[in-house]
Amino acid sequence: MGLRTTLATKPGLGGALKLARLLAMSEREFEARVREVEADGLFPRLLEAGAVKIEPYSARVAARRPEGREMSIAGGGLPDLLDGRGDLVKLIRRVGQDRFEELFLGDKNLDDPARARSCGISSDDARRLREFVDRVYIQGELETPSVVLAPPKVFSAVAGIEIADGKPVIGFFNREVWKGRYRIDAERLARLRSALPLQESRRLESLLRQLEFIDRRKSTLYRVLEVLVEAQSEFLATGDPSRRRSLTQRAVADRLDVTPSVLNRLISNKSVRLPWGLEAPLKALVPSPKTLLRERLHDLALSHPDSSDEGLRKQMERLHGARLSRRSIAQYRQDLGLGARGKRA
Numbered sequence: 001m002g003l004r005t006t007l008a009t010k011p012g013l014g015g016a017l018k019l020a021r022l023l024a025m026s027e028r029e030f031e032a033r034v035r036e037v038e039a040d041g042l043f044p045r046l047l048e049a050g051a052v053k054i055e056p057y058s059a060r061v062a063a064r065r066p067e068g069r070e071m072s073i074a075g076g077g078l079p080d081l082l083d084g085r086g087d088l089v090k091l092i093r094r095v096g097q098d099r100f101e102e103l104f105l106g107d108k109n110l111d112d113p114a115r116a117r118s119c120g121i122s123s124d125d126a127r128r129l130r131e132f133v134d135r136v137y138i139q140g141e142l143e144t145p146s147v148v149l150a151p152p153k154v155f156s157a158v159a160g161i162e163i164a165d166g167k168p169v170i171g172f173f174n175r176e177v178w179k180g181r182y183r184i185d186a187e188r189l190a191r192l193r194s195a196l197p198l199q200e201s202r203r204l205e206s207l208l209r210q211l212e213f214i215d216r217r218k219s220t221l222y223r224v225l226e227v228l229v230e231a232q233s234e235f236l237a238t239g240d241p242s243r244r245r246s247l248t249q250r251a252v253a254d255r256l257d258v259t260p261s262v263l264n265r266l267i268s269n270k271s272v273r274l275p276w277g278l279e280a281p282l283k284a285l286v287p288s289p290k291t292l293l294r295e296r297l298h299d300l301a302l303s304h305p306d307s308s309d310e311g312l313r314k315q316m317e318r319l320h321g322a323r324l325s326r327r328s329i330a331q332y333r334q335d336l337g338l339g340a341r342g343k344r345a
Contacts, residue, residue, distance in 0.1 A: 018210075019213050019217070022213055022214065022216075022217040023217055023220075023265045023266045024266075026269065027156045027158055027173065027177060030177060030217065031177050033214070034176065035176070037207070040203075040207050042204055042207050043207065045192065046192070046204075046207075049188050049191070050185055050188045051184060051185055051188040051192050052189070052211070053182075053184075053185070054179060054181070054183070055181045056180040057178055057179075057180055057181065059171070059222070060162075060170065061171060061172055061173075061175050061178070062160035062172065063160075063173075064173040069105045069106075069137035070137065070138055070154050070155065070156075071137050071155040071281075072136070072137065072153055072154050072155065073136055073153070073281065078281075078284065079241075079295060081279065082244070082274075082280060082295075083239070083241050084239015084274065084275065084276045085239050085240060088132055089276045089277070091121070091125055091128070092129070092276070092277055093277070094121065095120075095129070099118070099119055100119075100129070100277065101277075103118055104129055104130060104133045105137060112127045113126070115129075115130065155270065155271035155279070156270055156271065157270075157273060158225070158270045158271065159171055159172045159225060160173065161229060161274055162275060163275050166237060167233065167237065168229050168233055168275065169229075170229060177218065178222075181215055181218065181219060182212075182215045184208075192204075217266075220258060224252065224256065224266060224267060224282075225282075227252055228252070228282065229285075231245055231285070232244060232247075236275055237275075239274075239275065239276050241295070241299075242320075244287060244292065245287075246289040246291075246292050247286050247287065248286070249267075249286055267283055272285075293316070293320075293324070293332070294335065296316065296322070297312065297329065297333070300315055300316065309326045309329040309330050310329075312333075
């Protein structure tokens with residue numbers, strides 16, 4: 001049997017707070033927590049007695065990108081990340097994912113001409129890539145507590161999505177975290193518990209509770225990723241942003257039988273590497289209908305800077321079947337910082 005690896009059983013207030021902290025942890029923090037719990041002297045005894053077993057996940061392990069940068073989209077850049085067919089993506093593919101990560105995401109202190117020579121591209125292309133990285137990524141050390149003015153949002157990379165036989169598959173970055181689920185043998189656990197002194201028996205109960213929370217966090221995130229990859233399979237396989245489906249967090253939460261607050265806490269600071277090599281927040285795979293409309297309007301407004309609100313309204317209806325009022329178009333443009341472009345009439 002498992003360690004009650006569903007969130008249907010509600011923990012007490014103290015347990016709920018501990019679980020909430022685990023859900024919000026970055027992968028790096030969570031790995032440290034897993035190591036700390038498994039370092040308890042009772043954990044190997046559980047394994048030796050067969051009271052707890054580690055059941056491997058049927059999931060891939062993917063190569064991690066360099067640790068020199070962490071993703072933060074406070075400065076924009078999300079449309080570029082999601083556009084698998086955009087100019088930047090084509091340029092990165094030309095450079096090669098490994099070289100892009102080493103020379104642009106890594107900690108090598110090179111200027112644009114040096115990067116250009118190493119990648120076989122022009123200095124202008126190297127500058128474009130470097131400016132994109134500067135806009136979307138921050139230096140990893142900024143996440144440390146020693147920095148007073150930390151960025152408002154830093155995303156922890158959980159997994160990479162790759163295409164195998166035309167379908168997206170998940171590959172986790174952290175082998176230690178994703179080595180498997182904890183599974184408990186009730187009979188063997190009872191025998192071990194009966195053989196322990198009272199004080200150690202109490203410690204055992206605390207350890208089992210911690211293992212349960214760790215398992216909940218892992219199994220829930222695993223299921224979330226499976227649902228999102230399945231829902232957005234066409235987008236991930238093609239790289240075409242227009243194939244991204246609208247999906248609400250409530251719908252995902254209902255499907256997984258968790259509360260929306262649990263789901264939001266879990267995915268709010270997590271990211272995945274998309275098949276074309278760039279990372280995006282997990283929330284980008286849960287776009288609301290309004291979010292998709294705003295992004296499509298953003299692309300139209302940038303590609304047709306002289307279009308009026310009425311012209312954009314007609315194009316949105318013709319291209320995307322979206323019937324919006326001119327007032328809505330004006331409001332979206334203002335929200336996107338495009339209010340000064342084009343004419344209203």
